[in-house]
Amino acid sequence: MRQRLLHRLLTSDAPAVQRLGSPEALSYRQLGCAVAALQGLLIRETASKAKPRLRVGLFMPNGPEWVCADLALLLAGHCEIPVPLEFTPEQASSLLKDVDVCLVTPAERDAPQMACVPRQRRIVVRLENLHCKPGESLSMASDPARPPRDPAIAKAIHTSGTTSEPKGVLLSFKAIEAKVDTLSTLIGESRLRRYLSLVPLSLLLEQICGIYLTLSAGGTLILLPTGEKPLTGGGHPAGHFIPFLRKAQPTFMVVPPAVVEAMKDHALEGCLANLPLRLDLFGTPFPPLIACGGAPIARTTLETLAGLGLDIFEGYGLSETASAVSWNLPGSAKLGSVGRPLPDCEVALSGEGELLVRTSTPFSGYLGADPGACAVRPDGFLETGDLASIDEDGFIHIRGRRKNVFINSAGRNVSAEWIEGILAGMPEIQAAVVFGEGQAHPVAMIVPGARASPEAVLRAVARANARLPDYARIRNFTTRPPGSRDLQPFFTITGRPRRDQLGAAFSQTIAELSRSIHPHL
Incomplete structure (x- = not known):
């Protein structure tokens, strides 16, 4: 060369x-x-x-x-x-x-x-x-x-x-x-x-x-x-x-x-x-x-x-x-x-x-x-962190990822836990789980604080976005009330999300969020 x-x-x-x-x-x-x-x-x-x-x-x-x-x-x-x-x-x-x-x-x-x-x-x-x-x-x-x-x-x-x-x-x-x-x-x-x-x-x-x-x-x-x-x-x-x-x-x-x-x-x-x-x-x-x-x-x-x-x-x-x-x-x-x-x-x-x-x-x-x-x-x-299979002709097939790092549709690697930590650091947000694999922009499922209004949560997401580069900013989200029964099975006793199970259970919601951008984000 x-x-x-x-x-x-x-x-x-x-x-x-x-x-x-x-x-x-x-x-x-x-x-x-x-x-x-x-x-x-x-x-x-x-x-x-x-x-x-x-x-x-x-x-x-x-x-x-x-x-x-x-x-x-x-x-x-x-x-x-x-x-x-x-x-x-x-x-x-x-x-x-x-x-x-x-x-x-x-x-x-x-x-x-x-x-x-x-x-x-x-x-x-x-x-x-x-x-x-x-x-x-x-x-x-x-x-x-x-x-x-x-x-x-x-x-x-x-x-x-x-x-x-x-x-x-x-x-x-x-x-x-x-x-x-x-x-x-x-x-x-x-x-x-x-x-x-x-x-x-x-x-x-x-x-x-x-x-x-x-x-x-x-x-x-x-x-x-x-x-x-x-x-x-x-x-x-x-x-x-x-x-x-x-x-x-x-x-x-x-x-x-x-x-x-x-x-x-x-x-x-x-x-x-x-x-x-x-x-x-x-x-x-x-x-x-x-x-x-x-x-x-x-x-x-x-x-x-x-x-x-x-x-x-x-x-x-x-x-x-x-x-x-x-x-x-x-x-x-x-x-x-x-x-x-x-x-x-x-x-x-x-x-x-x-x-x-x-x-x-x-x-x-x-x-x-x-x-x-x-x-x-x-x-x-x-150790790549990627799950794969190799077929009889020697071709590699990637099956998924072992780590909580997703790759967006532009090829960017982004840590979901990084974004979640910034979101959860906002007083109006109790917990958040972020998804973005293969998507144009990250989306989030958010559990608001007990007294946070929808408007306050939206402002909190905007403040979190200001601390993130453009490719890692949340462009759409949905909320679930604190203690929501449909979310409880998807979190460990220490509060860590069971990400794969949560993504599978709410796949339709996540897909709908990823297809649009919140007008105020």
Whole structure:
């Protein structure tokens, strides 16, 4: 990966990064010059702090500056800590409190999330100001002609903000490069000509596929137009992004389930205008390779799209495994599965049916702690927390989750107990149980305080939401009176909810709540 990337950044005038709606693209050579200039700034920081490597926060919106900063840090061997813009100040602080410097764009320099980083440690990145100086060249962490042996940490990747203090998964350069090389071989360069990015670049899989896979293959990373925020699960609905597919004409995409559902809705709403779906959606007779992960997709959705000539290839992965563990691919796919294990991954099942994964390049531990942290067994197998089966052909089928962490329809991992704790901390709320698996937004079943009016409970939910990032905010809820007999069997004597039984008993109510948003939330 490094050799291919470096060669293109030094020699190619082909387009590397382009925004939809912008007539000009940033070429590889221009990107390489900006990377070298930013590395020069960081070299001065290492000298002032007497450190060969820095711990560097990255707090930026999707854009060429994000790509430039990421490559500058990765190639020079610094430890990068990317932080999503939608994180709350509390979440951001848990990751940024010990950074040496933080790279930001002008609009983010004084954001509330930056409160824990002194102003003198915030470096503003403007692409127009990053010009190569005479003799300035790209620096590499080690000789690119040799295999990476340095165990130094390349990234601390957040785990989608499951709690108020998300853990950071520590990954070495070797683990990242091994995953990119594996996926590059499986996908092939012909599929990597144009990659459309719809989700934040702070997500590891988007870095792997959108930046490293695409750019090392000589392709173009396509970004949303200036001013358009990516899909996070808390902003625009997924259907908002459908028109961008035709404008971008991608050859490869990795999308969350919400986008796949939006493609199906688009097809069923009669928008085809007598065109094949691939032409209507993408403006080309050759559909892109569309990979999907993060949460399960309804089988009927996959069958509907396949019947219209658009195959969706589901996969499965973890930050701890440097993203993908398994993936369906053209010629090796089974509907309803998440594919066979990748060549760099070995899988097994525990006696309880939990999926265990062992990789050739294991992760290097955690930055911080989190209820979603995965344990590693003495034999090197990672306990994923997911229940699964493996069929006779080697395809993995995910059956559910052992932990109280749900994955919303945008692929975000969120701790139900985190939201419940904030809700229950409101004096007007006695208890709350949150649901969100596969849904666009979390919903709650709330037991009000003995004297709390409906209006007071609504205000309490709004106050709780103010303490949560947009993707974790309660958008609808129902209440049950204190001591309600229909709820009593679903709570333990200590007050802990029997979540699965409660969800099954009130499945219709939960489904109805998830289909709408409370007008005052």
